[in-house]
Amino acid sequence: xxWRKKIKEWLVNDICTYDLVQxxxxxxxxPLLLRQAIACKSKPLLLVLPVLSQxxxxxxxxxxxxxxxxxxxxxxxxxxxxIGNSFSPVxxxxxxxxxxxxxxxxxxxxxxxxxxxxxxxxRPERLRESELLLRTGMDIPFDDLLEKxxxxxYDDEFEVNVEGEFSRRGGIIDIFSPNCDYxxxxxxxxxxxxxxxxxxxxxQRSTGQLDEYLIISRSVLGDEDDEFDFYDFTxxxxxxxxxxxxxxxxxxxxxxxGEDKVKRFESQVASFKPDRLIKFQDISEESGSGKSxxxxxxxxxxxxxxxxxxxxxxxxxxxxREMIARQLSQWIDSGYEVSLLGIDExxxxxxxxxxxxxxxxxxxxxxxxxxxxxxxxxPTQKTVFLTERELFTADIFRKKSSxxxxxxxxxxxxxDEIAACADLDEGDYAVHLMHGIGKFSGIREMTxxxxxxxxxxLEYRDNAQVYVPLYQAGMVSxxxxxxxxxxxxxxxxxxxMNAKVGTARSIRDFAADLxxxxxxxxxxxxxxxxxxxxxxxxxxxxxxxxxTADQARAIVEIKDDMQKQRPMDRxxxxxxxxxxxxxxxxxxxxxxxxxxxxxxxxxxxxxVQQHYYSLMERLAEYPYTIEMLxxxxxxxEQKQIISKLKS
Numbered sequence: 001x002x003w004r005k006k007i008k009e010w011l012v013n014d015i016c017t018y019d020l021v022q023x024x025x026x027x028x029x030x031p032l033l034l035r036q037a038i039a040c041k042s043k044p045l046l047l048v049l050p051v052l053s054q055x056x057x058x059x060x061x062x063x064x065x066x067x068x069x070x071x072x073x074x075x076x077x078x079x080x081x082x083i084g085n086s087f088s089p090v091x092x093x094x095x096x097x098x099x100x101x102x103x104x105x106x107x108x109x110x111x112x113x114x115x116x117x118x119x120x121x122x123r124p125e126r127l128r129e130s131e132l133l134l135r136t137g138m139d140i141p142f143d144d145l146l147e148k149x150x151x152x153x154y155d156d157e158f159e160v161n162v163e164g165e166f167s168r169r170g171g172i173i174d175i176f177s178p179n180c181d182y183x184x185x186x187x188x189x190x191x192x193x194x195x196x197x198x199x200x201x202x203x204q205r206s207t208g209q210l211d212e213y214l215i216i217s218r219s220v221l222g223d224e225d226d227e228f229d230f231y232d233f234t235x236x237x238x239x240x241x242x243x244x245x246x247x248x249x250x251x252x253x254x255x256x257x258g259e260d261k262v263k264r265f266e267s268q269v270a271s272f273k274p275d276r277l278i279k280f281q282d283i284s285e286e287s288g289s290g291k292s293x294x295x296x297x298x299x300x301x302x303x304x305x306x307x308x309x310x311x312x313x314x315x316x317x318x319x320x321r322e323m324i325a326r327q328l329s330q331w332i333d334s335g336y337e338v339s340l341l342g343i344d345e346x347x348x349x350x351x352x353x354x355x356x357x358x359x360x361x362x363x364x365x366x367x368x369x370x371x372x373x374x375x376x377x378x379p380t381q382k383t384v385f386l387t388e389r390e391l392f393t394a395d396i397f398r399k400k401s402s403x404x405x406x407x408x409x410x411x412x413x414x415x416d417e418i419a420a421c422a423d424l425d426e427g428d429y430a431v432h433l434m435h436g437i438g439k440f441s442g443i444r445e446m447t448x449x450x451x452x453x454x455x456x457x458l459e460y461r462d463n464a465q466v467y468v469p470l471y472q473a474g475m476v477s478x479x480x481x482x483x484x485x486x487x488x489x490x491x492x493x494x495x496x497m498n499a500k501v502g503t504a505r506s507i508r509d510f511a512a513d514l515x516x517x518x519x520x521x522x523x524x525x526x527x528x529x530x531x532x533x534x535x536x537x538x539x540x541x542x543x544x545x546x547x548t549a550d551q552a553r554a555i556v557e558i559k560d561d562m563q564k565q566r567p568m569d570r571x572x573x574x575x576x577x578x579x580x581x582x583x584x585x586x587x588x589x590x591x592x593x594x595x596x597x598x599x600x601x602x603x604x605x606x607x608v609q610q611h612y613y614s615l616m617e618r619l620a621e622y623p624y625t626i627e628m629l630x631x632x633x634x635x636x637e638q639k640q641i642i643s644k645l646k647s
Contacts, residue, residue: 020292030061050248078112093163093178114249120222153219164218231268300375325358339385341370429479436489436496526567
């Protein structure tokens with residue numbers, strides 16, 4: 001398409017570097033930063049943003065732009081390992097991977113926050129020394145490899161799930177190096193590596209043979225008394241530094257890190273040569289010295305927001321859509337090339353109907369598919385594109401992720417095991433799968449083979465104790481029987497074993513009934529409601545809040561069930577206020593869009609009333625009839641509603 005060609009030419013051709021770019025809007029950071037990275041050519045570019053959320057967003061949007069315009073740039077992301085008082089092992093592993101890739105100069109652009117860049121890191125020579133390359137046929141003492149993994153800050157776990165973990169079973173060691181996309185299963189014959197196989201951490205099944213596997217340190221935190229930070233780490237690479245909204249970076253560090261970090265940030269920025277230092281400023285920052293330019297692209301329709309009264313910003317936004325349509329006409333009359341983008345081919349018909357509704361000259365508009373976060377205008381190229389988000393969304397100014405949920409994204413559940421003991425208080429009765437009923441005596445720290453670990457302590461009859469590592473906490477559950485006189489089991493006794501045998505027999509009988517019932521279900525044909533269409537995306541985008549991670553996961557999984565030709569069998573559980581209703585409303589809308597009636601069942605009259613109001617509000621703009629059956633309706637009204645269902 002011509003519009004893609006123009007924007008790509010703007011990104012890669014006739015670029016002149018500037019010390020200062022002014023009037024930069026956060027919505028256009030991705031293309032402006034890519035243009036600057038390309039301008040730096042052979043010199044890597046360090047990109048510093050004020051806060052972690054901005055760095056996350058820009059990193060995601062740049063990935064989309066690289067894919068959409070087929071740009072051969074290598075980007076790396078340097079996350080923060082500490083978010084408030086919380087430590088993130090996953091972020092630590094990603095940070096380690098990025099630092100090791102930097103050692104080989106495998107990047108054009110590296111993205112991070114001011115706090116991420118200012119955190120201390122391991123010196124490059126020590127990082128390189130810590131690497132260990134395992135090869136098939138290599139001789140290495142089994143115990144030495146275990147000690148090496150502990151030195152590299154790997155966790156000894158029952159089962160490997162995420163980066164920075166290892167487990168062992170006989171002569172096999174499973175390792176998940178942060179440097180790799182998959183864990184490896186190392187099989188030994190004595191002290192020789194007999195085979196290396198990759199495997200899926202979710203199923204624990206092997207996926208292929210490997211000749212070698214590189215192990216890197218998970219921890220890349222520097223010494224407390226060493227101020228060596230990321231700026232120092234990249235010093236010898238002769239990088240350029242680009243600070244986005246310098247004043248905001250300064251303010252955030254001053255507020256959350258203290259005066260020492262602020263001074264360190266100022267000195268590190270000042271240490272870059274003038275021809276290696278670039279600043280992006282928003283409209284609120286004072287102009288600095290140096291060769292400057294005004295940003296050459298802007299959000300396409302954000303300027304229309306200021307023309308609307310506040311009360312108009314929370315409804316259906318029909319007024320805004322009319323303003324967008326008039327703006328499109330003005331751009332067309334002014335000779336701009338206007339492109340309207342849908343996420344998929346199915347959006348084309350909806351976009352064409354939108355143009356017809358507002359009497360736009362469809363022959364002068366380009367329709368295309370694209371995954372870009374939001375519409376932009378490029379005045380120098382006389383090119384503008386809008387996405388379906390601007391055309392159809394109920395409120396395009398709501399703060400939310402501009403990038404869709406990826407259906408096959410992995411959702412980590414590393415804390416599920418530990419959460420099993422979170423509701424146990426000291427003195428509560430608990431049940432261990434192997435040993436039976438005991439009394440929970442709290443969590444203690446123990447040292448085993450020089451490694452400190454936290455364990456759950458369970459007391460049994462005759463003052464016997466069992467220490468359960470937290471990674472095996474899933475074997476312990478709260479005792480839910482009568483809380484009267486509870487008799488503790490005896491370690492090695494027969495009572496618990498007999499109870500397990502009897503229970504197992506009952507479970508087998510129950511399981512047989514379930515299997516027969518499930519076989520009947522699987523033999524039946526279900527309803528395939530099809531993939532999401534544009535109308536579904538518009539409806540979901542009108543939700544005034546950002547879905548939680550658990551909501552997003554439930555939505556993806558339930559939709560996957562609804563798109564299969566077998567009866568759905570799923571129960572969604574959650575506490576009050578956790579968002580179950582919104583998930584149900586989205587699924588109901590999907591069924592309605594496919595031409596089916598939907599019945600919403602609730603256990604109480606009050607809940608029926610609440611759901612009725614919620615559905616009336618969410619579906620107000622759609623031609624669907626919503627009724628309520630409860631004692632709040634008269635007998636005549638109930639009879640009339642039921643008769644409507646039949647028709």
